[in-house]
Amino acid sequence: MERESPDQVRCGPDPFIWAIPLVLTGLGILMISSTTSYRSLALFGNPFVFGLRQLQFLGIGLTAMVMTYMIPLGWLRRLTAPFWVLALVFTWLSLAPLVGHAAGGASRWLRLGPFSFQPFELLSLASVAHLANRLTVEELTPKRAFTRTLLLLSLSVLPVLLQPDLGGTLLLTALCMGLYVDHHGWRYPLGGGAGLALIVTFLIRGENYRLRRIWAFLDPWKDPRDSGFQVIQGLVAFANGGFWGVGLGKGFQKLHYLPASDTDFIFAVLAEELGFPGTALVLSLFAFWAFRVMKLARTQTDSFFALLVWGLGLSVLLPMIINVGGVTKLLPLTGMPLPFLSYGGSSLVSMWIKIGLLLGLAKESGREGVPQ
Template sequence: MGIHVENRGWGYPLVIGSAGLALLFPFIIRESYRLRRYVAFLDPWKEPLDSGFQVIQGLVAFANGGLLGVGIGKGLQKMNYLPAAHTDYIFAAIGEEFGFIGTGLVVILFTMWAWRCFKVYKQAPSPFLRTLLWGLVISVLLPFFINVGGVTKLLPLTGMPLPFMSYGGSSLLMMWIRVGLIVRITKEIVGTPS
């Protein structure tokens, strides 16, 4: 009895991704810096001034922000306490300055974008366009979920930038190229309104 993934575009990547994670786990824990990130994910308070420092300071930033945040430019964590606040931990800096409302708005904007792309995906006339659109959207959303999961301590830290918000030239350039391709595919599928 085999795995039946016929006519399901998400089935193959799901099976391959799960098997890949199982095969990569020994390589992840072999290197000391990777193992330290994993240990910091499990218990950052074990070494609060070493491997757990960044995780703890990110959580402190969210706690300082509360519901409405401390205000634009008034966040203290980004000054000296939160390393990489402009890159990997921009979501925590947003959480401190704009609060739960601000981080919720970021998540809502990404959700609205993904929903719009899904509607276009459903209208795609060919399997090639559907697969291309699906791959491009996933290549934007996956870094989003990995970054937000790492910053909020739902996943181990990976150093993945937050799409469209983190500082960095190459990541930002590649994200905008993906969005340009998505816009072009959308124009092919939906057309321009008259």
């Protein structure tokens, strides 16, 4: 990645780095309230319970953002290893019978007293930070850097595979390869692509539900009442909305027709109610945010900080691409939430932690002599 001269850089946090996610989160709270209003009214007598919960998660996320923003940059490199080990321990604990919690056939949740969260969100962030450190702590040949990348990736994905979470495994793989490619090019990742394809094929064939997802992606109308139901109902939401949408709160698919309408398929509900202008706004905001993050990465004078910015940006954009691709039938469904918009505290808080780190890095962008 080509770096900009420090003379071209104005120091200080880029307001777009936090303002765009705040707009997306606000839109997400609005859509969650709309999507869950009937269910919330039936369960609690209040149509806004889930929207208010997401607002509480936003408060926690903003607090976490401020805390990470205040971390001295000189500490970041020293904190990556213990943070990664802690996240890895939490991920393994999600498989334990007493503290782990299974939902939807996968043990992805960890209960600590009254709180529960998905440790994968921490693991993906920690893996990005620690790999950025390991790839820049010294001058490495491409082969040695690739070996380090594979070692860290293997240790990170093992508990994720056992949960099982193939979508999370593929996301972690893409993140680690994305960091390697930025620093050392495509030669070794392309060479290992055939082996990765064989492993993924083996993993898919080993579980019937994964095969059903692939067949539902290829031809959802072959089994429209079972494996293809969710894909079809998502497409129906897009068709119902047309160009302008049916109007906020007036969507039909959220009324028990579309599963996971407030989480994995919130983009489909948004398309039905707000139409093309709503979906175009969301995608445009993500695209402009990506542009600002790439610009921030080019202003970093320290290779570790530059690679960390790049990895943090990827860790937001790749889940967005996977989610939107699955909802629009461009990619197989993986159960990946839409960053900042889908309901859930683990994803939202982890995203705002990433924003805090980016703001801290933006504050010092272009400055020389950051303590190591």
